Amino acid sequence: MKNIQQIESQIQKIKTALADERESVEDLETLIGQRIEAELWGLSKKELEKEAWDSFYILEKNKDCLEEEPIVSHRKLSGAVIVLYKRVLRALLRPYTKTILARQVRFNRELVRLHLANILRLEKIEERVVALETGTPTSRAEQG
């Protein structure tokens, strides 16, 4: 390979710059740039409940896709121009995207509601199963 020393010194330079940043990141998920997801198959009932609620909160938090993320650029000189360009473009397209995204937001809200209803319904059914297994009487109102 050509100019191996040049490549070596460049790798070292980048690594040195990256090392501090890497050290400063405490959270493992931030370090790997993604959520560490558990495999659902084989989990216990308690763990599945915890996973279901965790996922539900993420859905709940992100259901409104009309919320705009800030436009930023990591580039030093051309960054400001790029940010300005993107802002203008976003403003121009907003009336059109809003129409589509508003439908999406309605859909997301209903979906989150449906999930919550199902989780709660499942909990009620579980309670009833436990009551039936242990022979504790349940009222008609509770069953309904």
Add this chain to the structure above:
Amino acid sequence: MMVDEPRLRRAADKSTRQFSRLIRRSFEERKKVSRDTVNSLVLRWLASRPAAETSRHLPRLVDDLARRKGIQSAWNLLSFLEVALRLRRPRVGIYDHAFHYIGGAQKYGSTIAQTLQDDFEVTLLANKPVALADLQSWYGLDLSRCRLKVVPLPFFEEKGRHPQIVDAGEVDTCRDENPFHPVSRESGNFDIFINNGMLEMVYPLANTSLFICHFPERKKSRYFYVHRYTQIVHNSVYTASWIEKRWNLTPHKHIYPPVDMEPAAFPLKKENIILSVSRFDEGGNKQQLDMIRVFQDLVRSQPREMAGWKLVLVGGSPRHNPYLERIRAYLQRSAAEAIELKVNVPASELKSEYERAKIFWHFCGLGQTDPAKVEHFGMTVAEAMQNGCVPVVFRGGGQTEIVEDGLSGFLFSSEKELTDKTLGLLENPGRLEEMSGRAHESGREFRREVFTDKVRDYFQGLLASRFSE
């Protein structure tokens, strides 16, 4: 959506501008592009294009990778390039949460360290203080070119927990944060990370990661990451079958543990001794007490054949061991002269017992329903065989892989079968001697040299396949 790999390869060969644009777009569009693919494509691009071009684009590419796929991905790419371009030796980290204890699994990991230390930069990662000198003396190894680093886990340092034990079973996966994340972070400092402690809660960050499984002790949990490892190495076919059953994963590489109890010369001068070597487990899992009862029954029912024979029980034990106390009390009550108990004996004495004994008994697994309590491999069985002791051992676990029933020893499923087969040997000294020779030959298949050869080949293969285009 998968990334168009052939197109990226063509771009890597022909145009830096196009390659740089395509690969960065693949990060941005969140296409499915694996870490290995990115690594090998960038290496190909570096090899194909002039340095003036690549040096201009590499920092931007790394920066984009860090922002889109996390800093660790960028770090891994640079580490991969260093190794693939032979700028430095690959770094190997071998983690075991129980390195501070003497054990078969820890011997396995330490022997890997010794094997690799000349070709790799090897660091042993422990959670509790331990010295390299300890590991060297416990297992008779030379680890002079290795390093050792202790990664403390705050969760296990909390007041009220056992000061010496790191037990993943104490973690409430619904309530506690994963306490092994400090080890996961540390794994990212290596090119090859080896998890030798079977701790499925460690998330591997290295470019190549190996999970060495001596037995899948725990079921899957929220913090189960074994499927994230590049490969799974297993110590026996028995373990492999349970990895599939319990975790639904297929292990990749089978390497039996190293067994080094070979005598200086063979055949040996043998005595009428039935030997048992195993830890005096506090829960009585190794069943020495049952062994004593069976031996006494044999002496009572077959006094002529059993005349002059003795049972020697050797094993390690903690200072306060209720099971050992029960054995001692039983022996006192029954005035058993032909039974010797040897606890925590030095290695030289253990060796001498192996050399003198004609027959080796091992009950572990008999009557057990829990697969974890059956011998996963059976190190002491292989040690006995290297010394020409004819093994008569429980038919289960890894022992069925070591002993060929009727050729190099005997397997049994019940106490009746054990006594019949043992008596058969006592009544036929010619057969005993013949089997002793075969046991010695079979035992040699597990010696340390065989292990180190396999480990060396395996890691050279990994290096060639994982750190190149």
